[in-house]
Amino acid sequence: MDTFRRDGLTFDVTDTAPAGRPGEVTGGQVALCLHxxxxDRSAWDGVAPRLAAAGVRVxxxxxxxxxxxxxxxxxxPYALPELVADAVALLDAVGVARAHVVGHDWGGVVAWALAARHPDRVASLTALSQAHPAAMVGAVTRSDQLLRSAYVLGFQVPWLPERVLLRRGGRGLRETLRRTGLAxxxxxGYALRAGEGGRLxxxxxxxxxxxxxGGVGRVGxxxxxxxxxxxxxxxxxxxxxxxxxxxxxxEHRVLPTGHWVPEREPDAVVAAVLAHVRRR
Structure with missing residues (x-):
């Protein structure tokens, strides 16, 4: 599968089948990876082949x-319920009842919400970097979480963040990502693609x-x-x-890295997902 559709929108997908099983695979274990x-989906380039080699469709x-x-x-249109519904629509499109959901950063927010609102569709959750959204809200009054999330308030301003981040051919965004530890x-690459067609x-x-x-509830x-x-x-x-x-x-594991776990620690991500797969 290269694309799926929901409500008139078309989404691009990288569908990595297990080794030796080319084409669409509807049986077996499936990992849904949310960037x-x-x-974008290239964040999983170090993860998907390793999971596929272990027999997991990604x-x-x-x-x-x-x-x-x-x-x-x-x-x-970008509210969390819509993002969760997109993930469910992808599972429906490939005929997958339950998936091992992996989410990083904002994809982690979607993953937490998917597990809370549709637990019947989630075999397991592997959250990368992203704390539970309600835990972040609760931490605002008893830590420096508000300061760490100050950029979220800045992003509420119309057009100015785009101008700052895309200045000089996207160098503003590129330098910001480098400062937070991304290669x-x-x-x-992310900065270049962010400037295409209103993507940012x-x-x-x-x-x-x-x-x-809305909020995100407890996860079972x-x-x-x-x-x-x-x-x-x-x-x-x-x-x-x-x-x-x-x-x-x-299970909570602290890795010797920064924010960009899928790109910098793919082996740890694969090990966590496969541990869930084996338990099932």
Whole structure:
């Protein structure tokens, strides 16, 4: 599968079949990998082949706003319920009842919400970098989480963030990503693609739709949370508070890295997902 459709929008997908089983594979274990900001499905290039080699089919979409055919105007179309519905639509399109969901950054928010609202569709959750959203909210009054999330408030301003980040051919975004620990070649690629066809404005729509997104409840599916020791975006209170919002089996591992876990620690990601697969 290269694309799927929902509500007139077309989403691009990288569908990596297990080794020796070319084409669409509807049986067996499936991992749904959801990228964050300002990434795209290429964030999983180090993860997908390893999972496929272990017999797991990997679905990695360019999510709403990142796929050229899925860039509606305005803020409301990027509210969290729409993002979750997109993920469910992909599972429906490939005939997958339950998937091992892996989410990084904003993709992690979608993954937490998917597990909370549709636990019947989630075999397990592997959250990368992203603390449970409610834990982040709770940490605001007892830590420096508000300061760490100050950029979210800045992104609410119309057009100015785009101008700053895309200045000099996207160098503003590229330098920002490099400062947070992403390799230069990856930062350059994400920054270049962000400037194409209104993509950055659509991606920022996820932040600007927060007033319409609602909260995320407790999660009852098995969860592995991989956080970066040097991640600048999450306060310790948010990271540690995540455990209180998981009712099912839960494991938290701190990795010797920063925010960009899929790109920098693919082996750890694969090991966490395969641990869930083996338990099933």
């Amino acid at each position: 964050g900001f300002p990434q 679905l990695a979409p360019d999510q709403r706003g990142y796929s050229p055919g899925a860039r509606p105007r305005g803020r409301r 230069d070649e990856l930062a350059a 404005t659509a991606a920022l729509g996820w932040y600007r739709a927060l007033p319409f997104s 599916v098995p969860v592995t949370y991989l956080s970066g020791r040097d991640d600048p975006f999450y306060a310790r209170a948010a990271v540690e508070g995540t455990a209180d919002l998981v009712r099912g089996p839960y």
